[in-house]
Amino acid sequence: MAKIPKMSVTNNVGGSPVAAIVTILVLAGLFLFPRFVASPYALHIMILFFLSTIMGESWNILGGYTGQYSVGHAAYFGVGAYATMMLMQFRQIPPWYGVWGGMAAVVVVALVIGSICFRLRGPYFVLASIAVAEILRLTAMNLKELTNGAEGILATELPPFTIGGTVVTDFLTKVPFYYIGLVMALLTIVVTWGVQRSKLGYCFQAIREDQDAAHSLGISLTLYKNVALIISALLTSLAGSFYAIYIGFIDPPTVLALDISVQIVLICIVGGIGTIFGPVVGAMVLVPLSEALRSNLIARAIFATGLVSEESGVGNFLKENLAHAHALIYGILVVVVILFMPDGVLGFFRKLAARKAKS
Amino acid sequence: MTVFLQSLISGILIGGVYALIGIGLTIIFGVMRVINFAHGDIMMVGMYLTYNLFTLAGIDPFVSILITIPLMFLFGGLLQKLFINRVLNALPQNQILLTIGLGLIMSNTMMLIYTSDYKILTTSYSSSSINVFGISVSEPLAISFIITAVITLLLYWFLMKTDTGQAIRATAQDREAAQLMGINVKRMSIIAFGLGASLAGTAGALVSPTYYIFPQIGSTFTLKAFVITVLGGMGSVIGATLGGIIIGVAESLGAVYISSGWKDVVVFVLFLLVLLFKPAGLMGKSRM
Numbered sequence: 001m002a003k004i005p006k007m008s009v010t011n012n013v014g015g016s017p018v019a020a021i022v023t024i025l026v027l028a029g030l031f032l033f034p035r036f037v038a039s040p041y042a043l044h045i046m047i048l049f050f051l052s053t054i055m056g057e058s059w060n061i062l063g064g065y066t067g068q069y070s071v072g073h074a075a076y077f078g079v080g081a082y083a084t085m086m087l088m089q090f091r092q093i094p095p096w097y098g099v100w101g102g103m104a105a106v107v108v109v110a111l112v113i114g115s116i117c118f119r120l121r122g123p124y125f126v127l128a129s130i131a132v133a134e135i136l137r138l139t140a141m142n143l144k145e146l147t148n149g150a151e152g153i154l155a156t157e158l159p160p161f162t163i164g165g166t167v168v169t170d171f172l173t174k175v176p177f178y179y180i181g182l183v184m185a186l187l188t189i190v191v192t193w194g195v196q197r198s199k200l201g202y203c204f205q206a207i208r209e210d211q212d213a214a215h216s217l218g219i220s221l222t223l224y225k226n227v228a229l230i231i232s233a234l235l236t237s238l239a240g241s242f243y244a245i246y247i248g249f250i251d252p253p254t255v256l257a258l259d260i261s262v263q264i265v266l267i268c269i270v271g272g273i274g275t276i277f278g279p280v281v282g283a284m285v286l287v288p289l290s291e292a293l294r295s296n297l298i299a300r301a302i303f304a305t306g307l308v309s310e311e312s313g314v315g316n317f318l319k320e321n322l323a324h325a326h327a328l329i330y331g332i333l334v335v336v337v338i339l340f341m342p343d344g345v346l347g348f349f350r351k352l353a354a355r356k357a358k359s
Numbered sequence: 360m361t362v363f364l365q366s367l368i369s370g371i372l373i374g375g376v377y378a379l380i381g382i383g384l385t386i387i388f389g390v391m392r393v394i395n396f397a398h399g400d401i402m403m404v405g406m407y408l409t410y411n412l413f414t415l416a417g418i419d420p421f422v423s424i425l426i427t428i429p430l431m432f433l434f435g436g437l438l439q440k441l442f443i444n445r446v447l448n449a450l451p452q453n454q455i456l457l458t459i460g461l462g463l464i465m466s467n468t469m470m471l472i473y474t475s476d477y478k479i480l481t482t483s484y485s486s487s488s489i490n491v492f493g494i495s496v497s498e499p500l501a502i503s504f505i506i507t508a509v510i511t512l513l514l515y516w517f518l519m520k521t522d523t524g525q526a527i528r529a530t531a532q533d534r535e536a537a538q539l540m541g542i543n544v545k546r547m548s549i550i551a552f553g554l555g556a557s558l559a560g561t562a563g564a565l566v567s568p569t570y571y572i573f574p575q576i577g578s579t580f581t582l583k584a585f586v587i588t589v590l591g592g593m594g595s596v597i598g599a600t601l602g603g604i605i606i607g608v609a610e611s612l613g614a615v616y617i618s619s620g621w622k623d624v625v626v627f628v629l630f631l632l633v634l635l636f637k638p639a640g641l642m643g644k645s646r647m
Contacts, residue, residue: 069452120634122451123394127585128634131627134582138627142620258578262459269456328471331463338457339445 030182034175043174047246049287050181051239056267056279057188058235061195063265064274066228067208068118071126072133073236073264075113078256079106080237081244082140085153088245094159099241106237107230109136114226121211130258137256152251155244177246184242188235192276195231204228208274236264266330270337272344281346286330293329365494366615367608372500374607375507376562380580381587381599382514383558389531389594390551393443393454397462399581401438401556404465405431405563406572407473410480413567420480420567421502427564428557435556436549443552444545462577469574478572485568503565510561511600514554518596527551531594559584586630592639605629 034043055077062068083102087093093101117128140147147153158171171177195201203224206214215221244250254260271282303315341348380402387395395401405427412423442461446454484502488495518524529537530547538544562580570576587606591598606626613625 063452069455071455116631116635123455124589124634126394126452126455127589128631130582131586131630131634135624135627135631138621138624142618142624258582265456327463328467331460331467334456334460335442335464338449338453338460339442342449342453 027186031179034178040174043178045287045291047174047177047181048291049283050178050185051243051246052267052283052287053185053280054181054188054235054239054242055264056271056282057185057192058232058239059264060232060268060274060279061192061204061235062228062232064268064278065192065195065201065208066204066225067211068225068228069126069265070117070129070229070232071258071261071265072113072129072131073232074256074258074260075109075129075133075136076106076233076236077240077243077260077264078133078136078140078250078252079109080240081250081255082147082153082240083237084241085155085244085250086147088158089153089155095241095245099238102237102241103234106233110229110233111226114229118222118225118229130261133256133258133261137252140252140256148251150251152249152254155248158245158248177242181242181246184238188238189276189280191231191235196276200224200227205274263330266334268344270333270344272346275344275346278344278346282344285345286333289329289333361494362615363612366611368494368496369500370608370611371604372496372504372607373611374604375504375511376565376603377583377587377607378511378600378603379507379558379562379565380584381591381603382511382596383555383562384584385588385591385594385596385599386527386531386551386558387555388588390527391443391447391548392451393447393458394451394585395555396455396458396581397438397465397577398555398559398584399577399579400462400465401431401435401577402559402563402580403469403572403574403577404434405560406567406570406576407469408560409564409567410478410572413480413482420482420564421506424506424561424564427560431557431560432553434553434560436553438556439549439552444548447548462581466574466577473574475574480567480572482568497569499568506561506565510558514558515596523547523550583626586626589630590633 033046037043055073059070059073062070080099080102083105084095084098087098087101088095113129113132116132117125120128141149143149160171195204203214203219206217206219207221207224211221240255243255267279267282267286269282270285271280272278337344343351380398384395384398387393387398408427408430409420409423412418412426413420418426438461442457443454446457449457482499484498487498489498489501490496516524518528526537526542527547527550529540529542530544530551534544537547583606587602588599589602590605591600591602606629609625609629610622613622617625
C-alpha cells in the first residue's frame with residue numbers, strides 16, 4: 001500500500017477542548033468583525049483574504065490531496081467569473097442565480113479538461129493544464145460578440161438581494177461581501193475537512209503518493225481524479241463569481257491569465273500543500289504582503305526606521321517603484337520558500353516545533 | 360498561391376528562431392530533467408541586453424550576439440549553480456515553481472529598471488525586405504534565419520564531436536552511469552544551463568529588431584518553447600529544431616487563413632493533440 005498519508009488527521013478542528021474554544025473564539029471574532037471595524041479598507045483586505053483562502057483551498061483538493069499539479073486553475077476561476085458576469089450584464093439574471101450557471105459551465109469545462117489532461121502525468125500534465133487555460137483565455141479574447149473580448153465586462157448595476165419582497169441587502173457597502181466571503185471560505189474549509197476524513201480523501205491521497213500502487217489496489221484513477229477536479233473546479237468557480245461581482249469588472253488578463261493560476265498555486269505552496277490550514281496561512285502571508293506593497297506601506301516603514309531617508313535618491317526610487325514591485329517580492333518569496341521551506345510556512349514551523357520537542 | 364508560399368516561408372524563417380528557444384529548453388530538460396519555466400524570461404533578458412547594446416553603444420543587434428552569447432552563458436551557469444542545482448532531487452512541482460519564481464524576479468526587475476513601456480529597436484533594415492522569385496522576404500528575418508542555421512549547426516557539431524558535448528549527451532542519457540564513468544555531471548549541468556540560456560538570449564537578440572520589447576514578453580515565449588519541445592520530443596535537439604519550424608509555419612498559416620487572433624489557439628490545439636496522440640513527440644523516445 002502507498003505510504004500512510006503524511007498529514008492525515010493532525011489538524012482536525014475540535015480535537016481538544018482548547019482547540020474547540022479557540023475555534024469558537026476565532027469564528028465569533030470573524031463574524032463580529034464588521035460590527036467593530038467600519039473601515040472599508042480593512043474590510044476590503046479581509047474580503048481579499050477570504051477570496052485567496054477559497055482559491056487556495058479549492059486548488060488544494062486537486063493539487064495538494066490528489067497530487068495533480070494543475071497550473072491552469074485560472075480556467076475555472078475565469079469561467080465562473082465570466083458566466084456569472086455575462087448572465088448578469090447581458091441577460092439580467094441576478095448573480096445569486098448566475099453563480100449556479102457558472103458552476104454548471106465549470107463542470108462541463110472540467111470534464112473536458114479532465115478527459116484530456118488526466119491521460120498525462122507529471123510535467124506533461126502541468127503543461128497540458130496550462131495549454132487548456134491559455135486556449136480559454138484566447139477564446140475569451142476572440143469571441144468579441146459573446147464576451148466583449150479584450151474590453152472586458154463592467155458590471156453596471158448589482159440588483160438588491162430580496163427574499164419574498166423584503167430587501168436583505170442592497171450591496172451598497174462592503175459588509176454583505178464580507179459575510180458572503182466569510183461563509184464561502186468556511187464552506188471550502190469544511191469541504192476540505194470532510195474530504196480529508198472521508199474514504200474519498202484517502203483515495204485521493206493514495207493516488208498522490210503512488211498512483212500505480214493505488215491503481216493496483218483497485219482505485220479507479222480516472223474516476224477519483226475527475227471527482228477531485230470537479231470539487232476543486234466548482235469551488236474555484238465560486239471564487240471567480242465572487243471576485244467578478246465584488247470587483248465589478250472582468251477581462252481576460254485579470255481572470256483567465258496564467259498569473260492567476262500561478263497565484264492560486266502560490267497560496268498553497270507558501271502555506272503548505274495538502275493541509276487544511278495551509279492555504280489559510282498562505283493567504284494570511286500573501287494578501288497583507290501584496291497590499292502593503294501596493295499601498296507603499298513597506299516604503300514608508302523603511303523610511304520610518306531611518307535606514308533610508310525619504311528625500312534621498314534611493315528613497316525616491318523606492319517610493320516610486322516599490323508599489324509596482326509586488327510581483328517581484330512574490331517571485332523572491334517563491335524562490336525562498338521552495339529552497340528553504342519546501343513544505344510551506346506551516347510545515348516549516350511544524351518541523352521547528354518537532355525539533356524543539358526532540359531536544 | 361503566392362500568399363501561401365509567402366506565409367510558408369516567413370513561417371519557416373520565424374520557426375528558425377523558435378527552434379533556438381526550443382533547443383535551449385530541451386538541452387536543459389535533457390540534462391537535468393527540469394522544465395525551465397523561466398526560459399522566456401531569460402530570452403527577454405537577452406532582448407534587453409541587445410536593446411542596451413544598441414542604444415548605448417550603437418552595436419547592431421546581429422553583431423551584438425557575439426557579446427550576448429557569452430554573457431547569457433554566464434548568467435545561465437550562475438542560475439544553475441545558485442538555484443536549480445539545489446532542487447535537482449526535489450519534487451517536479453517544486454522545480455517548476457522555483458523556475459516560475461525566478462522568471463517573476465527577472466521580468467519584474469526589468470520592469471523596475473525599464474518600466475513596462477514597449478521599447479522598439481529600429482535599425483535601418485527593420486522593415487526592409489528582399490525579393491526572391493517574386494516572394495518578398497523580410498530582411499531581418501532572413502538574416503536571423505541564416506544566423507540561426509549557423510548556430511544550430513555549430514551546436515550539433517559541439518554535441519556530437521567534442522568531448523564536452525559527448526559528456527553532456529551521456530549525462531542526459533543516464534546521469535548516474537555518466538557519473539560512474541567519471542563525468543563531472545555538476546559541471547555538465549552548469550554548461551547545459553549556460554548553453555540553454557545563451558541560446559534563449561541569442562533568440563532574444565535575433566527577434567529584437569522585429570518584436571516589441573517589454574518585460575512581460577517572456578511568458579508567451581515560455582509557452583511556445585514548451586509546445587516546440589513537446590512537439591519534437593522532450594530532450595531531442597533535432598526534434599526541437601523540427602518542432603520550432605512546424606510551430607512557425609502553423610502560426611504563420613493560421614494567421615493568414617484563420618485570423619491573427621486565433622493563431623495561438625491553433626498552436627495550443629496542436630500541442631494538445633500531440634500530447635494526446637504522440638506524447639513522446641515526433642523524435643523523442645517514450646519517457647512517460
